[in-house]
Amino acid sequence: xxxxxxxxxxSDAAGQQQPTIELVDVHVVHxxxxxxxxxxxxxxxxxGVSVSVRRGEVLGIVGESGSGKSTLARVMTxxxxxxxxxxxxxxxxxxxxxxxxxxxxxxxxxxxxxxxTALNPRLxxxxxxxDPLRVHSIGTESARLARVKELLHLVGLPQSALEVLxxxxxxxxxxxxxxxxxxxxxxxxIVADEPTSAxxxxxxxxxxxxxxxxxxxLGLGLVFISxxxxxxxxxxxxxxxxxxxxxxxxxxxxxxxxxAEDEYTRSLLAAAPSLL
Numbered sequence: 001x002x003x004x005x006x007x008x009x010x011s012d013a014a015g016q017q018q019p020t021i022e023l024v025d026v027h028v029v030h031x032x033x034x035x036x037x038x039x040x041x042x043x044x045x046x047x048g049v050s051v052s053v054r055r056g057e058v059l060g061i062v063g064e065s066g067s068g069k070s071t072l073a074r075v076m077t078x079x080x081x082x083x084x085x086x087x088x089x090x091x092x093x094x095x096x097x098x099x100x101x102x103x104x105x106x107x108x109x110x111x112x113x114x115x116x117t118a119l120n121p122r123l124x125x126x127x128x129x130x131d132p133l134r135v136h137s138i139g140t141e142s143a144r145l146a147r148v149k150e151l152l153h154l155v156g157l158p159q160s161a162l163e164v165l166x167x168x169x170x171x172x173x174x175x176x177x178x179x180x181x182x183x184x185x186x187x188x189x190i191v192a193d194e195p196t197s198a199x200x201x202x203x204x205x206x207x208x209x210x211x212x213x214x215x216x217x218l219g220l221g222l223v224f225i226s227x228x229x230x231x232x233x234x235x236x237x238x239x240x241x242x243x244x245x246x247x248x249x250x251x252x253x254x255x256x257x258x259x260a261e262d263e264y265t266r267s268l269l270a271a272a273p274s275l276l
Contacts, residue, residue: 026085
């Protein structure tokens with residue numbers, strides 16, 4: 001997944017834990033249908049982004065629609081190849097192929113925006129949660145069922161939810177099932193792409209509190225992506241502000257909210273509501 005010589009990875013001078021995911025000068029360029037064969041039109045979805053995330057940390061990525069944040073999420077989960085730059089996984093260059101993808105899937109999970117479409121409507125919750133364990137050949141059937149029951153407890157759902165279909169659950173309950181599925185393989189990092197935007201305000205706060213509790217209880221790393229900087233502030237340790245494919249500002253929550261330097265960041269802050 002690299003286009004030139006791969007730089008040597010080293011830990012930082014402070015001796016921090018090695019990042020589970022690290023992007024170095026990543027570019028993703030999409031070719032549009034407009035333009036000509038010799039002069040195609042292109043769009044830079046991600047333009048020279050360098051970020052990292054470690055276990056136990058929450059990186060918030062915020063920006064308006066079209067800023068490149070969802071494309072960046074796909075890069076982090078191995079779903080989007082890069083045009084140039086480097087993607088590291090546990091300090092090693094991320095490789096393509098089935099075996100590498102399966103290994104990445106054990107360490108990095110995804111929670112999508114709309115649980116109504118992310119969950120198979122024909123599968124009961126039991127089958128939805130047990131499927132990743134079967135795909136990765138983890139445990140016996142009885143051990144898998146025990147793990148599924150544990151997952152329901154972790155996300156605050158009753159055991160009776162095992163036998164229901166997604167349509168029989170509320171939006172917040174469906175998102176809890178999606179989070180439980182993301183936890184099934186005991187990942188180091190969860191990439192959550194707008195996981196609360198389809199929920200009403202009260203349910204949104206519940207899901208944010210759940211993610212915060214899971215981070216503390218399980219030592220999870222989290223990449224939390226949203227267009228709402230107030231929501232990102234609630235859950236994040238550090239924030240990366242994206243605009244036109246670039247990270248224009250990156251720092252701690254305090255740095256971004258108290259000492260924002262970029263005009264675009266200040267405009268996001270000015271437009272932010274005071275509540276979630």
